[in-house]
Amino acid sequence: MDRWTLREFEAEARARLEPAHYDYFAGGAGDEVTVRANETAFGRLGLLPRVLRGAAKLQTDVTLLGSRAAMPVLVAPTAFHRLADPEGERATARAAAAAETIMIVSMAATVAVEDVAAAAPGAELWFQLYVQPDLAFTEKLVRRAEAAGCKALVVTVDSPVLGMRERDLRNGFNDLPEHLCCENLRDGARGDRVRPVVMAPELSWEHIDLLREMTALPIALKGVTHPADARLAVDHGASAIMVSNHGGRQLDTVPATIDLLPEIVEAVGGAVPVLLDGGVRRGTDVLKALALGAAAVAVGRPVIWGLAADGERGVTRVLGLLRAEVEHALMLCGCASIHELEPGLVRRPC
Numbered sequence: 001m002d003r004w005t006l007r008e009f010e011a012e013a014r015a016r017l018e019p020a021h022y023d024y025f026a027g028g029a030g031d032e033v034t035v036r037a038n039e040t041a042f043g044r045l046g047l048l049p050r051v052l053r054g055a056a057k058l059q060t061d062v063t064l065l066g067s068r069a070a071m072p073v074l075v076a077p078t079a080f081h082r083l084a085d086p087e088g089e090r091a092t093a094r095a096a097a098a099a100e101t102i103m104i105v106s107m108a109a110t111v112a113v114e115d116v117a118a119a120a121p122g123a124e125l126w127f128q129l130y131v132q133p134d135l136a137f138t139e140k141l142v143r144r145a146e147a148a149g150c151k152a153l154v155v156t157v158d159s160p161v162l163g164m165r166e167r168d169l170r171n172g173f174n175d176l177p178e179h180l181c182c183e184n185l186r187d188g189a190r191g192d193r194v195r196p197v198v199m200a201p202e203l204s205w206e207h208i209d210l211l212r213e214m215t216a217l218p219i220a221l222k223g224v225t226h227p228a229d230a231r232l233a234v235d236h237g238a239s240a241i242m243v244s245n246h247g248g249r250q251l252d253t254v255p256a257t258i259d260l261l262p263e264i265v266e267a268v269g270g271a272v273p274v275l276l277d278g279g280v281r282r283g284t285d286v287l288k289a290l291a292l293g294a295a296a297v298a299v300g301r302p303v304i305w306g307l308a309a310d311g312e313r314g315v316t317r318v319l320g321l322l323r324a325e326v327e328h329a330l331m332l333c334g335c336a337s338i339h340e341l342e343p344g345l346v347r348r349p350c
């Protein structure tokens with residue numbers, strides 16, 4: 001059975017997943033105001049196409065932090081892929097490689113980053129990091145990511161504590177099943193101990209400075225929503241900024257990322273690329289984000305829905321649908337290249 005929209009994948013994933021696992025993937029913090037806002041804010045923006053511009057041949061590829069992607073849609077870091085499919089992050093990485101896009105591997109992956117890299121030769125991988133209070137262990141993680149061939153570090157800065165996810169509390173979902181663990185957190189002489197993911201309330205700009213000295217990899221800061229922080233990120237040597245409210249899973253009532261984007265882009269003033277995630281479900285959403293100044297976007301839940309519905313094939317289809325929609329919308333906007341997208345194409349309200 002072919003699926004024609006990302007929404008169909010969610011319905012199928014929901015039918016297949018354990019209800020508590022579906023809730024973990026789908027849910028957010030508090031009243032889930034931000035979860036809903038991310039998607040609906042895109043719908044409120046209109047696209048105002050240009051005509052008669054002869055855009056027969058399209059250019060959709062981007063180079064970000066030295067990695068090339070054939071389309072401006074990346075795979076956002078999401079945890080626990082083996083809850084959705086036995087192959088887990090291996091399947092996701094193969095699909096990302098087939099789509100020629102970048103996968104940001106979560107520190108909380110259920111397949112070790114080395115095994116993700118081995119499963120998908122040629123994949124462009126970046127590694128997402130939650131700075132662990134044990135800085136020596138954090139450094140070990142960075143070294144593993146480097147050795148596995150990851151081309152950038154994506155440091156998540158919106159989680160000094162975990163968001164209050166009421167679905168998970170109600171479902172009693174607070175750990176992985178026995179047969180799964182966060183494989184990147186294996187430690188000890190024989191890798192027989194698995195550390196828990198620790199959120200670090202003490203996380204500060206000093207940690208970013210430390211990381212900057214620890215590695216030559218470019219560092220993207222994920223979870224920046226305030227323009228003042230965007231400026232600080234540049235001052236502290238960030239190579240990219242990801243405007244993200246963690247898909248509405250951390251602080252509820254943070255505005256939709258697409259509404260925050262213009263101010264951040266202005267604050268950064270072109271110093272580094274600005275990426276965005278949260279609520280991207282259509283090619284037109286991608287175009288709106290790029291028109292408002294994002295260099296690329298990333299998708300979180302849609303990838304999980306593809307994986308739960310049909311494993312690697314499902315993720316391939318999700319990424320393929322997005323690519324086709326981006327190309328189609330680009331053509332209808334009269335743009336031959338994603339670099340022609342500019343704020344004048346976006347009107348609010350729709």
Ligand SMILES: Cc1cc2nc3c(=O)[nH]c(=O)nc-3n(C[C@H](O)[C@H](O)[C@H](O)COP(=O)(O)O)c2cc1C
Nearest residue numbers: 025076077078079106156246247278279299300301
């Ligand atoms: C199930 C799930 C797990 C996630 N795990 C992580 C993670 O391990 N690290 C991280 O930085 N962000 C994580 N995120 C946030 C995503 O990277 C991303 O910001 C968010 O999913 C984007 O919104 P979208 O799902 O609407 O596309 C997770 C999101 C979801 C839905």
Ligand SMILES: CC(C)CC(=O)C(=O)O
Nearest residue numbers: 078079108162197246249
């Ligand atoms: C293991 C979790 C901390 C992963 C995460 O960031 C999330 O569930 O949003």
